[in-house]
Each structure stands twice: as C-alpha cells, then as structure tokens.
Amino acid sequence: MKAIVYHGKEDMRVESVPDPGLQSSTDVLLRVERTAICGSDLHLWHLDSPLGTDGFVVGHEFLGTVEDVGHGVATIAKGDRVLVSCTIGCGRCASCRRGVYSGCSTASQGGTVTNVFGFSPVYNGGQAEAVRVPFADVNCFKVPEALSDDQCLFLTDILPTGFMGTELAEVGAGDRVVVFGCGPVGTFAQRCAQVRGAAQVIAVDPDAGRLARAAARGCEPIDPSREDVVARVLELTGGAGVDAAIEAVGRAELVAQAAMVTRAGGRVAVIGVILAPIEVPWPIFFNKNLSVRTGLVNPQVYIPHLLPLIESGRLDPTEIISHRLPLADGRRAYEMFAAHRDNVLKVVLTP
Numbered sequence: 001m002k003a004i005v006y007h008g009k010e011d012m013r014v015e016s017v018p019d020p021g022l023q024s025s026t027d028v029l030l031r032v033e034r035t036a037i038c039g040s041d042l043h044l045w046h047l048d049s050p051l052g053t054d055g056f057v058v059g060h061e062f063l064g065t066v067e068d069v070g071h072g073v074a075t076i077a078k079g080d081r082v083l084v085s086c087t088i089g090c091g092r093c094a095s096c097r098r099g100v101y102s103g104c105s106t107a108s109q110g111g112t113v114t115n116v117f118g119f120s121p122v123y124n125g126g127q128a129e130a131v132r133v134p135f136a137d138v139n140c141f142k143v144p145e146a147l148s149d150d151q152c153l154f155l156t157d158i159l160p161t162g163f164m165g166t167e168l169a170e171v172g173a174g175d176r177v178v179v180f181g182c183g184p185v186g187t188f189a190q191r192c193a194q195v196r197g198a199a200q201v202i203a204v205d206p207d208a209g210r211l212a213r214a215a216a217r218g219c220e221p222i223d224p225s226r227e228d229v230v231a232r233v234l235e236l237t238g239g240a241g242v243d244a245a246i247e248a249v250g251r252a253e254l255v256a257q258a259a260m261v262t263r264a265g266g267r268v269a270v271i272g273v274i275l276a277p278i279e280v281p282w283p284i285f286f287n288k289n290l291s292v293r294t295g296l297v298n299p300q301v302y303i304p305h306l307l308p309l310i311e312s313g314r315l316d317p318t319e320i321i322s323h324r325l326p327l328a329d330g331r332r333a334y335e336m337f338a339a340h341r342d343n344v345l346k347v348v349l350t351p
C-alpha cells in the first residue's frame, strides 16, 4: 500500500510499504478514507524523531471503513465507518479506567508518548491506505449515518484537544477568555469557548490570515507582532484580566503571557505541545492563585460530548479545512503546512 513514511528532519516520503494486518484479537484493520496533517506532525517534520527512530508511517488523524476484525472485538464490525482516537488506550488498565487513556500503561508498552499513532514504529500511523487499530472497542467510534467524513475527521484529535482546553480552563457562561493561537486547535478552543457561553473570546496570533478568520468568528483579535499583548488584553477586559487563558501553540513565553493576563484566581490551560523543559514566571502563578492544567488529549472521553454538538449544527469542524490533496501529494502538503504557505490552515488528504 501507499503511505507517508518518516525518514528524519524535513523528510517525509510517499512510499510503498507492506499492507498492515491484524496482530491481536482486539485489533481491526481500517481502510483509510480521510486523513489530516496535524501541527504535532510538524514536530516530526522540524525535529529528528523524539524516539530516535525512522521508517514508520506517520499520521494520527484518520477515519475509514473497517475491513477486517479480530475475534476479540465486540462492538465494531466489518463494514463499519469509524473514526479513531489519536491516543491508544487499552480500556482496562488503571489509567484507562480513570479516563486517562493517554497514560495507558498497556498500549504505551513502557515508552513515553508511544501510544499515539504515527510517532514511532510501535504503532504505524494512518496517513496511509490502511492502518491497524489496536483495542478497537476502546479506540474506534462509529460515524453517525447523518454526518460526513469531513464533519467527523477532527474528532480524532484536534477538536477534542480544543474542547479539552476549555474543560481544563473551566470556561463557563459569561467568562472572558483569551486563546493564544489561531491554528486548527486554537480555532476549536475559541469555538468551544463560545459554545460554552463565554462572553468574550480574545484571539492572539501573528498570522494575519488566521487572525482575520478569528475576527470573523466573533473573536477580538490581537496581533502580537504589532501590539503589546498583555496591555491590550487588560485594555479589552477593562483592566480586570481574563477569567481563563488557553495556550494552544506550545511556547514558553505564551504560558508566561497567559499568567500575566489572567485575573487572580483564574485558570490557565496549556494544550500546545511543549516537548522540552521550559521556564515560567512561577511567582505570578503563586501570587495570583492561578490554576494551571495541561495534558495530552483523551478523545475517548470527549467524543461522546462533541458528536451531538456537530449533529445539532452548533459546531462545524469543516470550517478549518483550507486544502484537500491526494495522499500521493503528501510531501508537498507537509512543505506547505510547515511554511504556512497559501494561507493554509488544515490539509485533508485522501488516499
């Protein structure tokens, strides 16, 4: 089959690789119909593999039709159209039973962040014509008849991630919220804050195109390349600061800015991916009694809450799709996404 294979820094290649097969009785084999490139795939693009390996299939956002089913799978059948959680849980270990599938001790096989599709040879990813899905009863979710593939694709990762930002920051009715980042995850964090009844959503991003999209969604835009973010947020909130700040980029200085613009007793959520130790102005968090929460997403927890919001039309995840390309153009798609070329926001690939 054809797949996008990681070979090191800025080296993703569309190649022929062996077809995947079932390896365990709890696996299913999925024929991929849609897949997307994520900002976290760019960590692989920009850096050498965090796990020091190459030659694996990338991609953790995909959906498709079930082609083969292990005899231990109870709830998923051949022919089902399913979306798949990017983080793989076993459903039975202590972490999974607490709903922290990302910390699954069984699926991680002892590694760190190894239980995500497409980041290591442990689980090949879904930017491919087919993919093996372990613990299918836990990680596959049937796509409702009435919804399209495009409406459900982002439930695999970035929509639950954006929603998790608003959960961790406890965004509620009447809150003033700032979201750092207007990429796909930031966009969904802004949308989810609005759905939860935020009175004001402030969006920060230096990309003019992305900032204009945020303004069109009803956010108050701040361009950090032209304005003092802290002063401007305080101005927009009448000097009070926001109730909740969501960092959706993954940069230490934005975590610091989040603390500076949040009112005493407020909440800061960090959903951007930060892979190295960072320095933060801890006295600000301490003196202002700020709560800080972070973590890798558990789509399994949020998908049941988000599907009805899509079905009712209150969330339209397709709004972020800016480009559609065949899987065969995968390398070009990575180059475009990495360079922010052509006002790209989200690239969907079709095998």
Ligand SMILES: [Zn+2]
Pocket (backbone or CB within 6 Å): 038, 039, 040, 041, 060, 061, 086, 157, 158
């Ligand atoms: Zn992703």
Ligand SMILES: [Zn+2]
Pocket (backbone or CB within 6 Å): 089, 090, 091, 092, 093, 094, 095, 096, 097, 101, 103, 104, 105, 106, 107
């Ligand atoms: Zn588990």
